[in-house]
Amino acid sequence: MKRTTKLAAVLTVGATTAIGVVIATGPVSAAAGNTGTGSTPNGAGGYSTMMGSGTSGRGGMMGDWTGAGSINMGSMMGRALANTSGSRMSTAQAAAESNAVPASASVDATRNRLTFTGNIVTLTLVVGTGEQNDYSFKVAGLTNPQIIVPAGARVTLRLINADADMAHGVLVTANSAADTSWMPMTTSTAAFSGSAIWALGEADSSGASTATTSFSATAPGSYTYLCPVPSHAQQGMHGAFTVR
Known part of the structure; x- marks a missing residue:
């Protein structure tokens, strides 16, 4: 029997609001479909696997839809979470925030680097302003910059998603291969x-x-910040986060 791994992912929607979502990964059997069984990787009828592509009707939850264009997990999550409670701001405000230089930070545009010197760090990452690139973070006018903070700093991290058709998140991780x-x-x-x-x-x-x-x-050390939504980091939505 093929092994199925499940993650109970906590999706933070607002400062105090969270939603529990179960996401299946790895080979799974058909969710439905005329010929899908517990031992088959794809359903030949209605739905195919959660991860794969549909042979008819609807495709995999995390793969592509067949017959009527395509859809990705980021878009599905974006719509599912669009009406949840949480703070909002205008797109004009979001654009302004993407260019604002945080307090106690210096910008090195040549090296694409943002360096904080104080022990109180307030960092805002913005996604989707102008829709130039759905798969990048903007901060202080830079795109996916290296972010350097002092060891022991207290970091307040704010994410603004101005993308009109996709979910985005941010994760600071020690996994060097996460992207x-x-x-x-x-x-x-x-x-x-x-x-x-x-x-x-x-x-x-x-x-x-x-x-x-x-x-x-x-x-202290070298870390990575990235968007944990499926495929986004692979498409370039990540940067270096350094503590020193």
């Missing part, structure tokens, strides 16, 4: 307690969704 994983939310953990906002729903007519978390950067 190569298709689904970091099953293969990587937070480097520090509180250093993750697993997913925020898409922006809508009420504005961009936002969430904030805080953590202490207690251990």
Whole structure:
């Protein structure tokens, strides 16, 4: 029998709101379908596997839809979380935040680096402003910069998702290979307690969704920040996070 791994992923929607979601990974049998059984990898009828592609009707939950365009997990999560409670801001505000330089930080555009010098760090990452690139973080006018904070700093991390058709999140992890994983939310953990906002729903007519978390950067070292939503890190949504 093929092994099925499940993750109970906590998707932080607002500062105090969370949703539990079960995500299946690895080979799984058909969820439905005329000929799908517990031992077959795909259903020949209605639904195929959670991860694979559909042969007719609907495709896999995390794969592509057949027949009527395609859909990815980020879009599905974006819609599912769009109407959950949480803070919102206008897209104009989100754009302004993406260019604002945080207090106690210096910008090195040549090296694409943002360096904090104080022990109180307030960092805002913005996604989806202008829709130039769905798979990047913007901060202080930089794209996916290296972020350097002092060891022992208390970091307040805010994520703003201004993307109108996709969920995004942020995870600071010690897994150096996390950006190569298709689904970091099953293969990587937070480097520090509180250093993750697993997913925020898409922006809508009420504005961009936002969430904030805080953590202490207690251990010096090289870390990675990335979007844990399936495939986003692989498509370039990651950067270096250095504690020194």
